[in-house]
Amino acid sequence: MDRTQRLLRSLTKGARIIEVGPSFSPLAPKRDGWNTFVVDHASREALRTKYADQDVSRIEEVDFVWQRGSIVDAVPDDQHGTFDAFIASHVIEHTPDIVTFLQAAQTLIKPDGIVILAAPDKRKCFDFYRHPSSTADAIEAFCQRRDRHSVRTHIDYALNMAHKPGGEGAWHGADTRPISPVSSVSDEPNWRLAAGLPHYTDAHAWVFVPASFQLMILELAAAGYIDLRVEEVTEAEATEFYAWLRKGREPLPQGDLQAKRKQLMDCIIIELAEQSRQITASPFNTAQSAEDAAARLAEAEFRVEAIQAVLEAARASTDRRGLNRRKFQGLIAEASRSIPSTGPETVKHLVLLTEARRVLGLPHGLSGAAFEAREPKKQIA
Secondary structure, rough: OOHHHHOOEEEEOOOEEEEEEEOOOOOOOOHHEEEEEEEEEEOOHHHHHOOOHHHHHHOOOOOEOOOOOOHHHHHHHOOOEEEEEEEEEOHHHHHOOHHHOOOOOHHHHHEEEEEEEEOOOOOOOOOOEEEEOOOHHHHHHHOOOOOOOOHHHHHHHHOOEEEEEEHHHHHHHHOOOOOOEOOHHHHHHHHHHOOOOOOOOOOOOOOOOHHHHHHHHHHHOOOOOOOOEEEEEEEEEEOOOEEEEEEEEOOOOHHHHHHHHHHHHHHHHHHHHHHHOOOOOOOOOOOHHHHHHHHHHHHHHHHHHHHHHHHHHHHOEEOOOOOOOOHHHHHHHHHOEEEOOOOHHHHHHHHHHHHHHHHHOOOOOOOHHHHOOOOOOOOOO
């Protein structure tokens, strides 16, 4: 099942759909027989000019032009509550006021309608170094009735943008190639000015991992800002995750609500920990951890072998009169010469000499050469 089939799996071409911001990549294009009404920020002609470097043949006639405020203001009142599905692919993260966006979705769909979203997963795109957005962020934007991105959004978006080699801004979750920030702090004045321009200047205002998105929907609904619930959230292998929302918040008792919030909060921490596996030096990097574990195991084996050599030398040098120190030293020197002078096996030298000194009661600071040449002072009874 491809991406489009996954997202539209519950719909038939007879369903009445409103698709927001499809631009040159609609999910349910009219030309394929879908009963779709398109909402976008400009007319088809303007979009064809703006995206001239793309396949403009895929840009469809725009039914409702939406540039600021709520989407419901761009759609005639008699069409509110008439849509079987509200679809938005990589749109929700761009809207300045996510609460108003979600309220519009629930207003436009039928009581049994569905909201279908595809959104960037910060672990797999250029938002990699940004922190997940919170419910508090969403409520603040709503209270401020934002229709433009804030100074903070523009600075955070630009300052923390990151790419993989070759300028790639989206990737597979298992991609461990190095990732680097792309912007210089010296450009900060330009980002600050972007918020003051008279026209909309684009940015990712909302940053999610799957669990943080679910937590925001749960908390916004519980606080009375929206009347939606998450039906399902599914991760994609690269770049994004998918979400299906239905009308009607979850009627959870306070104790159950708190338990679910905690569960999602824990999941956020786990998902962010999973993100760190993409960093080669991370202790959570599976390949690196396996390598380290193998190295530690080999070192432990070398230490055991060195201790065994000391014990064997001690046994071979001991008779009824006690330990023959000269013989013991000779056997240790011989064992030491058999150890490679480079590589991980050299740890045997350190353990061999340390344990031999312990047997002889010699100072630990004595060098290997001095140990080999040292004359015994007395026999150990």
